[in-house]
Amino acid sequence: MTKYQTYLIDLDGTMYRGKEKIPEAQDFVKRLNDQNVQYYFLTNNTTQTPEQVANNLSKNHQIIASPEQVITPSLATAGYIKNMFGDEITEHSAYVIGEFGLKSAIFNTGIQLNEVDPDVVIVGLDYDVTYHKFELATLAIKRGAFFIGTNADTNLPNERGLVPGAGSVISLVETAVQHKAKYIGKPEADIVDFAAAYKGFDPSQAVMVGDNYNTDIKCGLNAGLDTLLVYTGVSTHEDIVKQSRKPTYQIESLADWDVE
Incomplete structure (x- = not known):
């Protein structure tokens, strides 16, 4: 060993x-x-x-x-978009579906929030995800935003059993835009x-x-x-x-x- x-x-x-x-x-x-x-x-x-x-x-x-x-994956995704945009990251924008852990990591990079025509759309697990959020993400990606998925976990184990994970949320957007996300986690x-x-x-x-x-x-x-x-x-x-x-x-x- x-x-x-x-x-x-x-x-x-x-x-x-x-x-x-x-x-x-x-x-x-x-x-x-x-x-x-x-x-x-x-x-x-x-x-x-x-x-x-x-x-x-x-x-x-x-x-x-x-x-x-x-x-x-929030930290790793933040690192990924820093490499994407470099010193000009504050001049770029993102739309994020996710909880505070993801949003705080992404927007702490200095990238700007944009719900209409962002440069990148990042999707992770969101406990309050809605059709409206999916709609914004889908339209932005269709307009040309780079599509990142935090991780492909379809399910998460907890005390109740196997509940839906980030991969389940991301797959809905993938279906809507008809192409796969760039996964980080x-x-x-x-x-x-x-x-x-x-x-x-x-x-x-x-x-x-x-x-x-x-x-x-x-x-x-x-x-x-x-x-x-x-x-x-x-x-x-x-x-x-x-x-x-x-x-x-x-x-x-x-x-x-x-x-x-």
């Missing part, structure tokens, strides 16, 4: 299930800390800021976390590339940890990382049997993994 310098850890289904604790997660992170192993929470959650994510981990799940350890390698550049770790010495083959594990595979699948969330043994590309490791619980 390889000793990794950096762990990239998923949240929903790996650290918790909605409001439900995963008891082994707290001990797993504690063992990483005890061994002075670097770790980041690489989540597809765009609804919250890194501060809110870290607070939820610390207060509600007793998992050691700081905002600096949280990487979201897992399973795309973009978010790992952003995280490595942002935090300065070596991807060849990192491992991706998650419960969802189609997002977490495929992200690691696409980025050339080793992967650790834990069966506490979305993917099942039956799902993995069907895959030609297997995770590097598979475990029933984080308690089964030795970080030393």
